[in-house]
Each structure stands twice: as structure tokens, then as C-alpha cells.
Amino acid sequence: METLFSGVELLLRWDVALALIVGSVGGVIIGAIPGVGAAVAIAILLPATFSLDPIVGLTVLLGIYGSSMYGGSLPAILINTPGTAVNALTTYDGYPMTKRGEARRALALAYSASFWGGVFGILCLIFLSPLLALVAPHFGSREIFLAALLGIILVVLAHRGQVFAAGMLASFGILLHTVGLEPVKYTRRFTFDQTWLTGGFDLIVVVLGLFALSQAFLLLVDKDSTPRAQTVEGSLFDGMKELWLYKRVATAAGSFGVVMGMIPGVGEFTAQFLSYTYARKTSQEPEKFGDGAPEGLIASEAANNAVPAAAMIPLLALGIPGEALTAMMLSVFYVHNVIPGPQLFQNQLDFVYALYIAMLLLNVIVMVFLLFSTNLLTKIIQIPTRFLGMVILTLSFVGVYSLRNSIVDCAIASAFGILGLILKRLNLPIVPIVLGMVLGGIMEVKLRTSMIRVKEPLDFVNRPIAAFLALMIVLVIVMHVRTLIKEHRDKLTNADQDHDLHDSQQR
Amino acid sequence: MMNARTLQDLFKRYRRPGDLVFSVFFLLFCVFMLSNLEDQTTWVKGGKLMAQPAFWPYLSVISMAVFATLHLISGLVSPVIAGRWTEVAFWLRSIEYAVWFLAYVLIVPILGYLPGTILFTIILCLRLGYRQRRTLINAALFAIVVVVLFKSMLQVKVPGGQIYEYLPTTLRSFMLTYF
Numbered sequence: 001m002e003t004l005f006s007g008v009e010l011l012l013r014w015d016v017a018l019a020l021i022v023g024s025v026g027g028v029i030i031g032a033i034p035g036v037g038a039a040v041a042i043a044i045l046l047p048a049t050f051s052l053d054p055i056v057g058l059t060v061l062l063g064i065y066g067s068s069m070y071g072g073s074l075p076a077i078l079i080n081t082p083g084t085a086v087n088a089l090t091t092y093d094g095y096p097m098t099k100r101g102e103a104r105r106a107l108a109l110a111y112s113a114s115f116w117g118g119v120f121g122i123l124c125l126i127f128l129s130p131l132l133a134l135v136a137p138h139f140g141s142r143e144i145f146l147a148a149l150l151g152i153i154l155v156v157l158a159h160r161g162q163v164f165a166a167g168m169l170a171s172f173g174i175l176l177h178t179v180g181l182e183p184v185k186y187t188r189r190f191t192f193d194q195t196w197l198t199g200g201f202d203l204i205v206v207v208l209g210l211f212a213l214s215q216a217f218l219l220l221v222d223k224d225s226t227p228r229a230q231t232v233e234g235s236l237f238d239g240m241k242e243l244w245l246y247k248r249v250a251t252a253a254g255s256f257g258v259v260m261g262m263i264p265g266v267g268e269f270t271a272q273f274l275s276y277t278y279a280r281k282t283s284q285e286p287e288k289f290g291d292g293a294p295e296g297l298i299a300s301e302a303a304n305n306a307v308p309a310a311a312m313i314p315l316l317a318l319g320i321p322g323e324a325l326t327a328m329m330l331s332v333f334y335v336h337n338v339i340p341g342p343q344l345f346q347n348q349l350d351f352v353y354a355l356y357i358a359m360l361l362l363n364v365i366v367m368v369f370l371l372f373s374t375n376l377l378t379k380i381i382q383i384p385t386r387f388l389g390m391v392i393l394t395l396s397f398v399g400v401y402s403l404r405n406s407i408v409d410c411a412i413a414s415a416f417g418i419l420g421l422i423l424k425r426l427n428l429p430i431v432p433i434v435l436g437m438v439l440g441g442i443m444e445v446k447l448r449t450s451m452i453r454v455k456e457p458l459d460f461v462n463r464p465i466a467a468f469l470a471l472m473i474v475l476v477i478v479m480h481v482r483t484l485i486k487e488h489r490d491k492l493t494n495a496d497q498d499h500d501l502h503d504s505q506q507r
Numbered sequence: 508m509m510n511a512r513t514l515q516d517l518f519k520r521y522r523r524p525g526d527l528v529f530s531v532f533f534l535l536f537c538v539f540m541l542s543n544l545e546d547q548t549t550w551v552k553g554g555k556l557m558a559q560p561a562f563w564p565y566l567s568v569i570s571m572a573v574f575a576t577l578h579l580i581s582g583l584v585s586p587v588i589a590g591r592w593t594e595v596a597f598w599l600r601s602i603e604y605a606v607w608f609l610a611y612v613l614i615v616p617i618l619g620y621l622p623g624t625i626l627f628t629i630i631l632c633l634r635l636g637y638r639q640r641r642t643l644i645n646a647a648l649f650a651i652v653v654v655v656l657f658k659s660m661l662q663v664k665v666p667g668g669q670i671y672e673y674l675p676t677t678l679r680s681f682m683l684t685y686f
Contacts, residue, residue: 048661164581168533168574174567175540182560187549189564190540213608217601220635386635387642393608394628394653401612402663410612414605421601425594426523440563448558 007353010055011361019056020358023063024365030064031071032377034227035219035388037084038068039211042328044392044399046204054336055351058329059358065325066118066308066359067366069268073110073301074377078103078229083381086268086307089276089300096292104232108239109294110301111370113250116243117302118363120254121261121309126356128313133349136317136342138465142454144341145446146461146469148320148439151264153473155435157480158265166432169423173436176201177444184448196408203437205400205409207328209416210423210430212396217421219389226385229378236371242294249279249295250302257306262313264322265435268304275303309359316340316352320442324431327438522585525594530579537572544568607631619668620658621686624650659685 010016030041041064049057072083077094090110097106139147152170159166179190180200191197243250253275260271279299280289289296314320319341321327333340338348345352370377383391400413423430454460461470548561556562607627615623628646637643657663667683674682 048657048663051662164574164578168537168571168578171567171571171574174563175571178564178567185549185551185560187551187560188547189549189560190543190547192543192547213605216608217604220604221597221600224636384637387632387637387646389604390628390631390635390646391649393604393631394611394624394650397608397611397615397624398653398657398663398665401615402657402665405664405666407609407612410609414608417608418598418601418605422525422529422598425597426526426529428529436567440567444563451555451558 003349004353006350007357010350010354011357013056015053015056016059016358019052019059020063020361020365023060024067024362025369026060027064027067027362028071028366028369028373029377029380031068031083031087032074032381033071033383033388034075034079034081034083034381035215035385036392037072037211037215038065039324039328040215040392041068042325043204043208043211044395046207046328046331047399047402049332050335054332054338055354055358057332057336058355059362061329061332062308062312062355062359063362065329066305066362069301069304069308070111070114070366070370071377073114074107074374075227075229075381077106077110077297078232078378079227081227086272086304087300089272090297092290092300093293093296096290097294097297098230100292102292103230104234104236105239105242105294106292106297107232107374108236109242109246109297111236111367112240112243113246113253113298113301114305115363115367116247116250117254117257117305118309119360120251120302121258121306122356122360122363124254124258124306125309125313126353129345129349129352129356132313132317133345136345138463139318139342140463140466141446141450142460143463143465143469144318144320145443145450146466146473147264147314147318148442148446150469150473150476151314151320151322152435152439152443153476154263154265155432157476158270159429159432162428165428169429170432170436173433173438174440174443175436176206176433177437177440201412201437202403202409203331203434204328204403205413206416206437207324207434208396208399209413210420210433211324212392212399213413213417214420214424214430216389216392216396217417218424219385219392221421222385224384224386226383227381229381231375231378236374243298246295246298249275249282250298252278253299253302254306257303258310260303261307261310261322264314264320266322268307271303271307272300275299309356312355316355317342317345321435321438324434327434330438522582522588523594524588524590525598526588527579527582528591528595530575530582534572534575534579537568537575540568541572607634615668616666617669619671619682619686620665621651621654621682622668622670624654654686 026041027038030036030038042061045060045064049060068084069086072087073090073094074083076082076087076090077098080091080095082088082091094106094110097103156163156166156170179197181198182189188198256275256278257271260266260274276296276299279295280286283289283293283295285293311322311326314322315326315330319330319339321330330340338344338351396413400410403409420430450460461467544565548564550559550561611623611627614627618626625647628650629643632643632646658665671679671682
């Protein structure tokens with residue numbers, strides 16, 4: 001309890017309060033504008049947060065991460081266009097409700113389900129933290145290596161139907177990490193006698209190119225359009241009480257979000273899909289799903305909002321990011337010499353608690369903001385798309401150039417921007433590149449360290465957690481092959497499947 | 508309608524026009540990296556295989572090449588999709604905006620962050636086809652907000668412009684610090 005109060009104390013500062021407001025309100029606005037996701041915003045803001053205290057910088061970034069999904073539900077419900085990639089399932093039931101004249105009800109349910117999911121996720125983690133503090137120190141180099149390897153494998157296998165592409169892009173990410181002067185034996189790798197390659201590729205430059213510049217290029221090249229959303233009349237507060245009728249679905253969805261968020265490489269999509277499937281299977285009116293079922297809307301929103309808090313678990317406890325946004329946040333920790341991992345839970349548990357409390361407060365601020373500003377947001381989202389492209393391009397400059405005032409960095413970011421645009425147009429995933437780059441670095445360091453004590457191959461898995469992780473890796477691959485065979489036998493046809501759902505890579 | 512039947516369906520992504528072109532170029536990149544592997548990495552004497560500095564470069568390039576080959580094969584055996592070269596033209600058009608971005612990067616150290624950003628946003632808006640005075644004023648206001656927020660308030664590292672040298676001393680130091 002003392003640690004908890006110490007965590008609260010860390011937050012009692014004016015700059016943290018400002019970060020809470022900027023992060024939550026900014027995140028909602030960013031999420032509500034189709035074409036700007038949390039990844040774009042976090043990539044741009046990342047270098048600006050380096051000059052701030054870790055708690056302040058991370059509060060802003062966590063605020064954007066968590067609250068962008070609240071905002072993303074607004075255009076998903078009102079104009080059938082998800083504001084962020086993870087709001088794609090919200091359109092299935094949210095937009096039909098709007099067409100039926102129930103926009104206010106749909107928004108109220110989406111907001112309240114998001115709040116429920118978000119708070120549920122954070123509370124779970126606050127209660128789990130002491131347990132994590134006990135388990136995390138048992139993670140040595142080989143356990144962290146195996147966990148990172150599991151993360152890479154999951155990220156590749158999660159892109160079913162495009163496993164080859166995900167595999168080659170994850171390998172490309174690992175390759176990017178290896179470029180430059182290697183820090184142990186000081187040998188050069190892929191420098192081609194070019195001085196600008198000696199330092200390697202900076203993660204932030206790559207991320208800014210792949211997420212922010214690519215999005216700017218995409219909007220600038222494409223045709224101009226202006227989203228138009230109807231205004232919402234009446235109080236949203238009354239509609240929120242309705243969530244109580246669906247508390248079972250909301251809690252189950254939140255649980256899916258927490259569990260999936262904790263597993264590296266999985267995240268919001270899987271959580272949403274599992275909770276949506278669960279809600280449909282247990283519903284008394286499953287035929288209404290996809291045609292404006294409140295339970296479907298709640299399942300989707302509660303699940304994706306429970307993920308951000310859970311996604312911080314592998315990052316904080318093991319130093320392993322499970323998806324692109326936490327991978328970006330990892331650099332904030334490193335810049336401030338706060339090394340996430342087992343030591344953090346042992347020595348700075350108050351810092352961890354402070355982050356969780358900040359996330360809790362962010363959810364409250366977002367709810368209050370949304371109750372009074374939904375109609376204002378419907379006006380803000382009416383930005384012409386090419387103008388928005390210009391905005392992102394201008395902001396990207398701050399992100400890339402302020403790092404080292406390097407024109408070379410800007411040129412590299414531009415090249416990755418074009419690569420990102422191509423990947424987005426082809427609907428190929430960008431996340432494996434980023435995770436390959438980050439996890440590749442972690443795997444190389446941890447494997448080298450662990451090899452000192454490994455005499456025989458089996459020594460690698462002679463500790464319980466290492467053995468469990470190795471077993472998980474084998475199990476995941478076996479299950480994947482089993483599913484492939486099962487699907488082949490069932491001969492599922494592609495004709496009646498929803499391919500449009502997957503254009504989510506473009507946001 | 509929600510037509511995805513299994514969890515796997517959700518993650519299936521389907522080929523788009525241009526997939527084959529990208530696959531071919533990516534494989535060519537892999538071949539280039541494979542041919543340079545030996546020259547561009549070093550195996551040090553002694554030490555375990557997995558602790559060698561060349562271990563991860565070899566592993567990443569070989570796995571990249573294997574996956575890229577499989578990706579290309581899967582593309583070749585799939586039905587041809589119309590619109591390949593229109594899509595490639597779309598990709599190439601993005602180069603123009605990469606050049607715009609780099610031009611912005613080059614003018615800021617000369618003109619300064621504030622004047623450079625205002626000029627960039629307005630000219631780019633004109634290039635994008637916006638002619639309304641209101642849009643251009645919004646672009647200029649946006650530029651001012653960005654500079655005030657990032658340079659004046661957050662003090663991000665963007666150097667002052669060379670033309671600031673021609674300003675009177677007091678104004679020059681003010682501009683160098685805040686704009």
C-alpha cells in the first residue's frame with residue numbers, strides 16, 4: 001500500500017496534470033480523425049517527449065495510445081469509417097445502429113464499453129503487479145530471449161494468409177537492427193564503406209518513416225475527400241446506463257483484452273475477434289450481430305480498450321514490447337536510463353503504479369471530455385484528407401529533424417515512408433518490421449549473454465520458465481500447422497469472407 | 508456483415524494489384540544482400556556460433572530470402588489481378604512528396620523554422636489544389652501553432668535560420684531561441 005501511495009505522489013505535479021489532459025484529449029481527437037492513428041501521433045511526438053521526465057512523457061504517449069480508441073469509435077459509428085485500425089469491428093454494429101436512427105445510443109454504449117474495458121484492464125494489472133514483481137526476477141537472459149522469440153513467432157503467425165510476407169518483413173526488421181558497427185567485437189555489418197551506415201538505422205527514424213511519412217504520402221497522393229458526420233442530439237449520459245444490462249459481455253470482452261494484450265505479438269485484433277465471437281455465441285439474438293447488435297458493439301470496444309494497459313506488462317516486466325506502440329515507448333525508457341525489465345518491478349514499483357494510476361485518470365478525463373464534446377469532434381473530423389496529409393508531413397519534420405538535425409535521417413525516413421506507403425497499399429503489415437528491429441536487438445544481446453552459461457543445448461531450457469517458454473514455442477508452431485491442415489480439410493471458401501476488413505493496414 | 512468464420516480468417520490478407528512487382532523487387536534485394544553477406548560481415552576466431560557478430564546478419568538475410576521466395580511463389584500461383592501498373596504509378600507519385608519533404612528540410616536551416624514552415628505549408632497547399640484564402644490562412648496558422656508548440660514551448664532542437672543573422676541583435680537572439 002505504501003508503494004501505491006508513493007506512486008500517487010509521483011503524479012502530484014502540474015506537468016503530469018498537463019500531460020494527462022494533453023494525452024487524453026489529444027488522443028481522442030487524433031483517434032477521431034480518420035487517417036491519423038495513435039501510431040502516427042506517437043511516432044511524431046516521441047522525440048519531443050525525450051526532453052520531458054519519463055513519467056510526463058509516458059503519460060502523454062499512454063494517453064494517446066489509450067484514448068485514441070475512444071475517439072476512433074466516433075467515425076466508425078457515424079460514418080462507417082474506423083478512426084483507428086482497431087475500431088474496424090465497431091463499424092459492423094455501430095453504423096447499422098446509426099442508420100436506424102440510434103447514433104446517440106451507439107455512441108453512449110461505445111464510450112461506456114470503452115471505459116469499462118479500459119478501467120477493467122488497469123484494475124486487473126494493479127492487482128497483478130505484486131505477482132509480476134515476484135515472477136519477473138526469475139526471467140534471466142535465456143528466458144527473455146525465448147519470450148522475445150515467442151513474440152516474433154506470434155507476430156508472424158498472427159498474420160495468417162500472409163505469413164510469408166510477415167516472415168520476410170520481420171526478418172527485414174532484424175536485418176535493419178544488425179546494420180552498423182556491432183557493439184561487442186566492433187566489427188562492421190552491412191556498412192558498404194558508407195559512414196552514414198556506420199551508426200546503423202535509428203528506430204525512431206524508421207518508425208517515423210513507416211508510420212507517419214507513409215501516411216502523409218498516402219493522403220497527399222490519393223484523391224481529396226472530406227468526411228461528413230451527422231451531429232448527435234441529446235445527452236449521452238442516459239445511454240451509458242444501458243451498459244449495465246450487458247455487463248457480462250463487457251467484462252468477458254475486457255478479460256479477453258487483458259489476456260491478449262499481455263501476450264507479445266497478439267493484441268487488439270485477436271482480443272476483439274475472440275470477444276465478438278464469444279458475444280455472438282452466447283447471445284440470445286445472434287442473428288442481429290452485424291446488423292446493429294449492442295452486444296457486438298460492446299464486445300469490440302471493451303476488448304480493444306483493455307489492451308493498452310495489458311500491453312504494458314511484457315514491456316514493463318520483461319522489457320519486451322508486444323506491438324509497435326509499446327516498441328516506440330521503449331525508446332522513451334532507454335533515453336531516460338529507466339531500463340524496463342525485472343529490475344523495474346523490484347526497484348521502482350511506485351513508478352509502475354504511477355503509470356497505472358495515470359492510465360486510470362486518463363480514462364476518466366476522456367469520458368468527461370467525450371460527454372461534452374462529441375458534436376465538436378464531428379466538426380473537427382471534417383478536415384480534407386490532402387490538407388491532413390500536409391499537416392502530417394509538416395509534423396513529421398519535427399519528429400525526424402529534431403533528433404539529430406540530420407538531413408541524412410530525413411532522407412532515410414523519406415525512403416521508409418515510400419516503403420510504408422507501398423506496404424499499406426498492398427495491405428502488408430508494417431508491425432513485423434518494427435518488432436523485428438526491436439526484438440532482434442533484444443534477442444541478439446540476450447542470446448550472447450546466455451551462451452556464456454550454456455554448455456550443452458539442453459542447458460538452455462533447464463530452468464522451469466525457460467522450459468515452459470520453449471514448450472510454448474513448440475506448441476504455437478504445432479497448433480499453427482494443425483489449424484492449416486484442419487482448414488485445408490474443411491476447404492473453407494474465400495468467396496463469402498469479408499476482405500474489406502483487412503484494409504485496416506491503411507490507418 | 509461479419510463473415511470471418513475463424514480467428515484465422517480475420518488475419519488473412521488478400522493480394523492487391525502490384526503485389527507481384529513488390530515481391531520481385533524484394534527478392535532482388537535479398538539476392539543483393541546474400542551476395543554481400545560474406546564481404547559485409549565478420550566471423551571472429553573462437554567463440555560459439557550463436558555469439559558470433561555474423562550470426563544474426565546471416566540468420567536474418569537467409570530467413571528473409573526464404574520467406575521472400577515463398578511469398579513470390581505464392582503470388583505467381585495466384586490469379587492475376589488487374590491494375591498492376593496503375594498501382595506502381597501510384598507508388599512512384601509519392602516520390603514527389605518525398606522531394607517536397609526534403610526541400611522543406613533544406614530550407615529550414617536557411618530561412619529559419621517559422622518562415623520556412625509558413626512558406627512550406629502555403630506552397631504545398633497551393634500545389635495540392637487549394638485556392639481558397641481561408642484554407643491558405645489556416646495553413647499559415649497551423650504553421651505558427653506548430654512552431655510555437657514545438658520550438659518556443661517544448662524547445663525541440665531545430666536550428667535557427669541563416670537569414671536571422673541579418674536581424675538586429677536583440678531580435679536575432681529572440682528569433683534564434685524561440686522561432
